[in-house]
Amino acid sequence: MTQPIASLERVQHSFERQGLMRFLGARVVRVDPGVCVLRLPYSDKVTQQQGAFHGAAIGALADIAGGYAALTQAPAGMEVVSVEYKINFLAACQGGELRATGRVIKAGKRIIVTSAEVVHVADDGVETACAVLQQTVMPVAKNY
Numbered sequence: 001m002t003q004p005i006a007s008l009e010r011v012q013h014s015f016e017r018q019g020l021m022r023f024l025g026a027r028v029v030r031v032d033p034g035v036c037v038l039r040l041p042y043s044d045k046v047t048q049q050q051g052a053f054h055g056a057a058i059g060a061l062a063d064i065a066g067g068y069a070a071l072t073q074a075p076a077g078m079e080v081v082s083v084e085y086k087i088n089f090l091a092a093c094q095g096g097e098l099r100a101t102g103r104v105i106k107a108g109k110r111i112i113v114t115s116a117e118v119v120h121v122a123d124d125g126v127e128t129a130c131a132v133l134q135q136t137v138m139p140v141a142k143n144y
Helices: 005-015 020-026 054-073
Strands: 027-032 035-041 078-090 097-107 114-119 127-141
Touching: 005 027, 005 054, 020 054, 035 054, 054 078, 054 097, 054 114, 054 127
Parallel strands: none
Antiparallel strands: 027 035, 035 097, 078 127, 097 114, 114 127
């Protein structure tokens, strides 16, 4: 599927304003209508005390992947904010990188429901399910 330029540009422009994602080293790798894929490399910025990816980093990545999937469905001139999410952590992972894929489940006028799957991709290419998230997002006026 070809990436809609408007959606990719819209997501990338907003993503670049995310100080946390810049600090952690995350990047946007794919945007399609209703879908956003992010990657987060392993580093000492994203670990907990035992050396695995920290749950807060995993949660933030999943939240943002789902949120940007929602942004592709939001009206022009709007941004989105998370209203709530629930996350299940499935495995502790070290090294490699995380890949979070956010998908819109239902886009309404007032709320957008999304899900996100976070997969750990080891240095040797082995993939392990790391976390799953369900999220409610609300469109809000863009103020920048």
